[in-house]
Amino acid sequence: MRDVPKKVQQFYEYANQLEVPQDVKEKLQRHVDSLTENKFGPEKKSVQPRRRRRRYARGLLVGAVAVFAFVGVVSVILRSDNEKQNTVANKPPQTYDYKSLLGFNPTVLAHVPSGYKLTKASIFVTKGVEKDIVHSPNEQNLDFTARYTSNSGNITFYEYKAPNWPKPSVANGYHKITVNGKQDWIKEKNLINSTTKRIVLFQNGLYYSADAFNFTQKQYLQFFQDLTVPYKKKPNQVVQRFWGINIIKNNLPFHAQLPPVPKGYKVTQAVGYISKGVTKSEEKLGYPPDGTRMIVRYDDSRQHRSVILSEYLGSKSSVPSGKKVKIGSITGSYVKAPSGSSAMGSSSSALAWYNSSTRVVTALEGYPDLSKRTLLKIANGIIADHTKG
CATH class of the missing domain: 2.60.120 (Jelly Rolls)
Known part of the structure; x- marks a missing residue:
């Protein structure tokens, strides 16, 4: 029966190839060493009856098989956990389909001004014209707003499409400006019942605007050029408004x-x-x-x-x-x-x-x-x- 420790060791070596934590492997090795040393010890003439030695050997084999089974179960559990973790890690982040509502993918600032943080993103969609009660024309305004707040005040940026609006021109208050070597249209207008000015830039088919509370026109132009990071998170607010009975029925x-x-x-x-x-x-x-x-x-x-x-x-x-x-x-x-x-x-x-x-x-x-x-x-x-x- 001197070959029993070898069989136990073989169980350990096989289990050692499985994906189990190092501390489990070390405990298993100590258990095998203690069993081998305590039950068989150094080779010497036995004074025990053969029946007792056989009982020790049989108990040792049963213990080894139980340990082997335990290690197998642990390895299966660990592999399952690893697979789950890998699945979660590899799962792409959830994104919001802005393009289906707005017709474009909105952007936010790449460099947020010191002390400010983005606190609210909203979508506003308007279809139809208020004065046309029944057969509203297919007019629409598609607006994304991003609000940044700080202790000193707020900045709200608007990025929107207005496909039915007249194109920017000198006649409707715009003037040309060169931005990054390219000519775009810009205008300033006073808000209703306020001395605050709204700055509007038309670039690549989109309007960008902000209310000039705390910054100059030059600074706002820099902000507009910094709106380069695609915003993919779910918005905090979505408001869709439909004017005219026909458009209401369709939406x-x-x-x-x-x-x-x-x-x-x-x-x-x-x-x-x-x-x-x-x-x-x-x-x-x-x-x-x-x-x-x-x-x-x-x-x-x-x-x-x-x-x-x-x-x-x-x-x-x-x-x-x-x-x-x-x-x-x-x-x-x-x-x-x-x-x-x-x-x-x-x-x-x-x-x-x-x-x-x-x-x-x-x-x-x-x-x-x-x-x-x-x-x-x-x-x-x-x-x-x-x-x-």
Whole structure:
């Protein structure tokens, strides 16, 4: 049985070829050495019975096999962990598809001014023209903004496309300037109700602008030339605005339910929004609230009455509580608001309901205080339009 230690050593040597940590290998070697030394010791005449020696040998082999199995399991686990780590390490970072929304890949400063840091990136997309209610032309403004903040103030850079705007010229306030050996167009204009100037540079089909709070025109030109680092992270805010009923229908992710225009009324506004990341303070400045919605306004100029139709993706809990009413097969809610409590300042009545098949909440608001009968007539027209669509 003197060959048993050799077999144990062979187990160790085979296990040693596996990918296991060095401290595990060292413990295994010490275990093999101790087993060999304690159980067999230096060669001498045995005074033990053969049965006891066989029992020692058998125990040693079982121990060696168990150690070998343990090392095999450890190596499999370690290899699995290494493969996972390599997969994570080799996985490319997530990027945002700006080009599908903006038509270009935006850039940020390669060298941020001392004390400033990039704190917010936003996308603003506008399609259509506000004054064209139904057949808006295919006009669009595509805007990326990057805000840098510091203790002394903020800088916001705008990078945008306006394909339907007139090309820069002397006639619309631009003058030529040489930048890096190339002629581009630049202009300064005062912001509305402010003495602050906005600097606009037109270069390679894109507009670059910034508000001149803390820096000179020369410094801003240097900033514009430093906008060279592609920005690939997900933006903090995305606001898409659609003017005109046709454009709304083509861009909102739900079927816009429109009633026949009530007799004596005409559509005076039609706008749709898809917005995400808008703060409450920005809502007060006129930003659309988070969500996906359409707003259509109908006005009767002779009787000075208005109806505002709102449709948005929501849930049944979004419907305001009120008196239950039937609109076709749908149960809705009828609410009356006192004077001064509505957005238009006058008394109003409202009808709202949730369509579970489309996940759309529809609200009709009548000013000043339209009758429930009138609102129900308009609402039934909306339900009929949805049934047709």
